[in-house]
Amino acid sequence: MSSSTANHGVTGNAIEVRNLTVDYGTRRILTDIDLDIPSGKVSVIMGGSGTGKSTLLRCILGLKQPTAGSIHVLGTDITKASTRQLYQLRKQTGVAFQGGALFSSMTVGENIQLALREHTELDENTIQIMTRIKLDMVNMLHAEHMMPSELSGGMTKRAALARAIVMDPKLLFFDEPSAGLDPSTSAELDELILMLRDSLKMTIVVVTHELESAFKIADRISIMGKGTILATDTPEGIRTSSNPEVQGLLHRKPRTSVLDTEAHLKALMGVRS
Amino acid sequence: MSKFNIQLVTGIFVALGIAAFTYAAVNIGGVSFREQPSYTLKARFTSISGLRTGAVVEAAGVRIGTVSNIEFDPETYEAVVSLRINQNVPVQEDAIAAIRTQGIIGEKYVKLTPGGFDELLEDGDEILETESAVSLEELVSKYIFGGGSSSQ
Amino acid sequence: MIKALETLGATVLESLEMIGRTFNLLLVTVWEMLQPPYRFYPIVRQMYFIGARSISLIVISGVTIGMVLGLQFYYILERFGSTDLLGSGVALGVIRELGPVMTALMVVGRAGSAITAELGIMRTTNQIDALECMAISPDKFLVGPKVIAGILSVPLLTHIFDFVALFGGYFVGVVMFSVPEGSYMNGMVDAVQWVDVRLGLVKSLIFGLLVTLICAAQGYYMHLTKAGSQGAEGVSFVTTNAVVLSSISVLFADFLIGALLQ
Numbered sequence: 001m002s003s004s005t006a007n008h009g010v011t012g013n014a015i016e017v018r019n020l021t022v023d024y025g026t027r028r029i030l031t032d033i034d035l036d037i038p039s040g041k042v043s044v045i046m047g048g049s050g051t052g053k054s055t056l057l058r059c060i061l062g063l064k065q066p067t068a069g070s071i072h073v074l075g076t077d078i079t080k081a082s083t084r085q086l087y088q089l090r091k092q093t094g095v096a097f098q099g100g101a102l103f104s105s106m107t108v109g110e111n112i113q114l115a116l117r118e119h120t121e122l123d124e125n126t127i128q129i130m131t132r133i134k135l136d137m138v139n140m141l142h143a144e145h146m147m148p149s150e151l152s153g154g155m156t157k158r159a160a161l162a163r164a165i166v167m168d169p170k171l172l173f174f175d176e177p178s179a180g181l182d183p184s185t186s187a188e189l190d191e192l193i194l195m196l197r198d199s200l201k202m203t204i205v206v207v208t209h210e211l212e213s214a215f216k217i218a219d220r221i222s223i224m225g226k227g228t229i230l231a232t233d234t235p236e237g238i239r240t241s242s243n244p245e246v247q248g249l250l251h252r253k254p255r256t257s258v259l260d261t262e263a264h265l266k267a268l269m270g271v272r273s
Numbered sequence: 274m275s276k277f278n279i280q281l282v283t284g285i286f287v288a289l290g291i292a293a294f295t296y297a298a299v300n301i302g303g304v305s306f307r308e309q310p311s312y313t314l315k316a317r318f319t320s321i322s323g324l325r326t327g328a329v330v331e332a333a334g335v336r337i338g339t340v341s342n343i344e345f346d347p348e349t350y351e352a353v354v355s356l357r358i359n360q361n362v363p364v365q366e367d368a369i370a371a372i373r374t375q376g377i378i379g380e381k382y383v384k385l386t387p388g389g390f391d392e393l394l395e396d397g398d399e400i401l402e403t404e405s406a407v408s409l410e411e412l413v414s415k416y417i418f419g420g421g422s423s424s425q
Numbered sequence: 426m427i428k429a430l431e432t433l434g435a436t437v438l439e440s441l442e443m444i445g446r447t448f449n450l451l452l453v454t455v456w457e458m459l460q461p462p463y464r465f466y467p468i469v470r471q472m473y474f475i476g477a478r479s480i481s482l483i484v485i486s487g488v489t490i491g492m493v494l495g496l497q498f499y500y501i502l503e504r505f506g507s508t509d510l511l512g513s514g515v516a517l518g519v520i521r522e523l524g525p526v527m528t529a530l531m532v533v534g535r536a537g538s539a540i541t542a543e544l545g546i547m548r549t550t551n552q553i554d555a556l557e558c559m560a561i562s563p564d565k566f567l568v569g570p571k572v573i574a575g576i577l578s579v580p581l582l583t584h585i586f587d588f589v590a591l592f593g594g595y596f597v598g599v600v601m602f603s604v605p606e607g608s609y610m611n612g613m614v615d616a617v618q619w620v621d622v623r624l625g626l627v628k629s630l631i632f633g634l635l636v637t638l639i640c641a642a643q644g645y646y647m648h649l650t651k652a653g654s655q656g657a658e659g660v661s662f663v664t665t666n667a668v669v670l671s672s673i674s675v676l677f678a679d680f681l682i683g684a685l686l687q
Contacts, residue, residue: 063554090560101551105543115559118566163559279473286477290581293588294626301516301591301613302622327618380615 014039014171014203015060020069022055029055031227033069042197042204044214047224048249056224057175057207061095062086074170091119093171094164098179100156102148102163109135109144112163119167134162138192154185161189165196172202178210186210190217211250215239223249303327310360312396313341316370316383320405321352324372324381330356332385337362340383356383356400364400366392371404381406439650446649447642450564454572457565467570468577475536475571475637476578480585482531487586490527491593494518498594499602508604512612515594520617520625522679524587529632529675532579533668537640540571541667544644545660548653553645568641575637576630583629628682635678636671643667 015037022030029052037043047053058064060071062078071078076089102111112131116122122130135141138158143151151159157177164172174193178186190213196202208214214221215235222232223246231238231246238246321343330338342355358364367388374381385400394400498514544567547553556563591613598604643663652659652666 058554061554061558063557087560087562090558093558095555095558097551097555099550101555103552103555104546104550114561118559118561280469282477283469283473286472286480286578287581289480290476290584293584294580297520297584297587297617297625298619298622301520301617302619303614303617327620329615375615 012039013037014074015205016070016072017056017060018070018072020056020059020071021067022052022059022064023067029227030059030066033227033229035222035229035232037203037205038220039203040197040201041219042193042206042217043220043222044218045205045207045222045224046209046211046214046249048209051224052227053207053224054175057173057205060205061093061173062090091167092169093173094167094169095173096157096160096164096175096177098175100148100151100160102151102156102159104148107145107147108140108151108159108162111148111159112166115163115167130166134166137165137195138162139188154181154188157181157189158192161192165200165202168200170203172196172204174204174206176208177206178208178213186213187216189213193217225249311338311357312360314356314358314364314394314396314398314400316354316356316400316403317346317349317351318354318370318372318403318405319351321354321372321381322406323374324354324383324406328380329382330358330385331382332362332387337385354383358385364394366390366394367402368394368400369402369404370400372406374406443642443646443650446646447639450568450642450645451572451638454564454568457562458569458573460565467566468573471570471574472578474539475532475574476582479532479535479578479582482535483528483582483586484589486527486531487524487589488593488596490523491515491519491590491595492597493593494523494590495594495597499598499604508598508602509608510612511594511598511604512609513616515598516591516613516617517621519587519590519594521621522683524583524590525625525628525632526675526679528583528586528629529579529636530672532575532582532633533636533640533671533675536575537636537671538664538668540637540640541644541664542660544568544641545647545663546644548644548647549656549660563645568645571641572634572637575633577633579633579636580626580629583625583632587625624682624686627686628679631678631682632675635674639671639674640667643670 013036015035017033017035020030020033020035021028033056035045035056045053045056055064059066060073060078062073062081066079069079073089074092076085078086078089081089102108103114106114109131112134113127116127116130120127132141132144135144138161140155140158140162143155143159148156148159161174161177164174177189177193181189193204193206194217197204206214206217218235220232221235221238223230223238225245231241231243233241239250241247241250324340324343326340326343328340329336330340338356338358340354341357344353344355345351346353354370356370364385365388367390369386369388371384371386372381373384388402494515495511498511498518499508502508502510502514544553547567553563553567556566595609598609599606643666644660647653647659647663650659650663652662655662
C-alpha cells in the first residue's frame with residue numbers, strides 16, 4: 001500500500017479508478033471504466049438516468065463490490081481493503097445522498113452531531129458549537145431542532161450537506177444536489193459547493209444530470225453513457241468536444257419520434273403507418 | 274419523551290419483570306436462595322416409577338426435604354435415590370422410606386415413617402427399609418388375574 | 426410440471442439464503458457489539474420500546490388468558506371431581522407453555538413488525554448506507570441494541586405475563602367458582618418445580634433472540650430481495666413476511682425446546 005500512497009502523492013489524484021466492471025446478475029452495468037478525480041477540485045460526473053453513474057458512486061463509496069477492477073481512494077484500494085481500513089477511510093469522507101438520507105428518528109442537530117459523538121471524544125459544549133458552525137455554513141441555523149420530516153427538499157439537501165462536512169472531510173461526495181429543486185435553491189447549493197472547495201480545500205465529487213449547474217461548478221466534467229465514460233475534460237473542453245454522443249447530451253437532442261407529432265400520436269393510438 | 278423519562282419507565286419495567294420472575298421462582302418454583310441447612314441420605318428401591326428429582330419428601334404429611342438425585346445401580350438393578358433432608362429433622366436407623374402417590378393419578382413423593390431406634394442416620398448414610406412404588410397397572414392385574422403370579 | 430419444480434427450487438433457495446443471511450447478521454452483530462466503545466443508552470431506549478411499552482398489552486392478554494384457562498380447566502376437572510388440580514393445571518400451562526409463547530407472539534406483533542418497518546424504511550431511503558459512509562457500523566448502531574433489548578425484554582415480559590395469568594386463573598377458580606384458596610395455591614406450588622420455571626425462562630430468552638433477529642434481518646436485508654426495489658410496498662411486504670416467519674419460528678422453537686429440555 002505504501003507504493004500506492006506514493007503514487008497518489010505524485011499524480012495528485014484523490015481517486016483513481018482502473019478497469020472497473022460491474023455486473024448485476026447477468027446485466028453489465030459498468031464496462032471497463034477508468035477515472036481520475038484530482039485533489040482539491042470539483043469533479044462532476046454527468047449522465048442521463050440509467051447510465052450507471054449511481055452504481056459508479058456506490059462502488060467508489062465502497063457500498064458495492066465491483067466484479068473487476070481497482071479503486072484507489074486517498075491511496076487505499078477499497079476493493080481489497082478490510083472493514084477497518086474502509087472505516088478509517090470513511091472518517092475522511094463525507095457523503096450527501098440524493099434523498100438526504102437523514103435519520104428520521106433524530107432532529108437535524110442530532111443528525112449532524114452523530115459522527116462527532118461516535119468518532120471523537122469532544123465534550124458536549126464543543127459538539128454543540130461545531131454543530132451550529134456547520135448549520136450556519138449551510139444557512140440552516142434555525143432548523144437545528146426540527147425533524148427531517150418537517151424539512152423542504154432544499155433544506156433536506158442542505159442539512160445532508162452539513163452532516164457530510166461535520167468531520168471536515170478531505171473528500172466530499174454529493175449525489176444529485178439540484179434534483180427536484182427550484183433554480184434559486186439549486187444555485188444556492190452550487191455556491192455552497194464552490195465555497196467548500198475554496199475555503200476548506202476539499203476534493204468534491206458531484207454526480208448530477210443537470211447541465212447548467214454542472215458547468216457552473218465543475219473544474220472537470222466526466223460524461224457517462226451506457227456504462228462507460230465518454231469523455232473527461234474541463235468544462236470548456238467538453239463544450240467543444242467532437243464526440244457526437246457528448247454533443248447529443250449537451251444539446252438535449254430529443255428522440256426524433258417526439259418531434260414528429262403526427263407519427264408519435266399515431267404510434268400512441270396504435271395505428272400502424 | 275425525554276431521556277430521563279425513558280430511563281425511569283424502563284427501570285420500572287425491569288423491576289416489575291424481575292419481581293415477577295422472583296415470585297415465580299421462589300414462591301411457586303420452590304427455589305430458596307438461602308440454602309436451608311440439610312443432609313443427604315440414600316435409599317434403594319426396586320422400582321421408583323414416576324418419581325423425579327425435585328419431588329417432595331414428607332413425614333406425617335409435612336414437607337421435610339426433596340429428592341436431590343436419582344441413579345441406577347447396574348449391579349443390583351436398583352434405583353439409588355438421594356434424599357436431601359432438612360438438618361433439624363432426625364431420621365432413625367430403622368426409618369422406612371416409601372414411594373407414594375398423591376391421590377390416584379397425582380405426583381409421586383417419598384414418605385418417611387420414623388423408626389423406634391435411638392441411633393440416628395448421618396449425612397451419606399443409607400435408609401435400609403424401603404417400599405417401592407406401587408404401580409396402578411400391577412395392582413389392577415393382581416386384582417384381575419389373582420395373586421399376580423407370572424405363571425398365569 | 427418443470428415450471429412448478431423450478432418455482433419450488435427457487436423458493437427453497439431463497440429461504441436458505443434468508444436463513445444464511447439471518448445467521449450472518451447474528452454473527453456480525455455479536456462481533457460488532459464486542460468492539461468498544463460500549464454504549465448502553467441505545468439498549469435502554471430499545472428496552473423501553475420493546476419492553477416497557479408492551480406492558481399494558483401483556484397485562485391485558487395475560488389476565489384474559491389466565492381467566493380462559495381457569496374456566497376451561499375448571500369445566501373439565503369438575504367432571505372428574507378433581508377441581509383441586511385447577512391451580513396445578515393453570516400454573517403448569519402458563520409457566521411452561523403459554524407465558525413464553527403468547528408473550529413472544531405479542532412482541533412480534535407490537536415491536537417486531539415495527540423493527541422490520543423501521544429498518545426497511547432506513548434501507549430504502551439510504552439511511553443505512555449513510556451510516557456506513559459515516560464509518561458507523563449499522564450492525565452495532567441499529568441491530569445490536571434491538572437484539573440485546575429483545576433478549577432482555579421478552580423474559581421480563583414473560584414473567585409479568587405469567588404473574589397476571591396466574592392471577593387471572595386464581596380469580597376464576599377461587600373467586601368465581603369458590604375452589605378452596607389453599608388447594609389452589611398449594612396445587613400451584615406442588616406442581617411447579619424449578620425446572621418448569623427454568624424451562625419458561627430458557628424459552629423466553631431464545632424467543633427474544635429469535636423474534637428480534639428475524640424481524641431485524643427482514644428489514645435490514647430488504648434490498649437483497651425482490652421487495653428491495655418496491656419502496657413502500659416492499660416495506661409492507663417484508664413486514665408481513667417478518668411477522669409470519671418469526672411467529673412460525675417461535676412455535677417451532679417452542680416444540681423443539683420442549684422436546685430437548687423436557
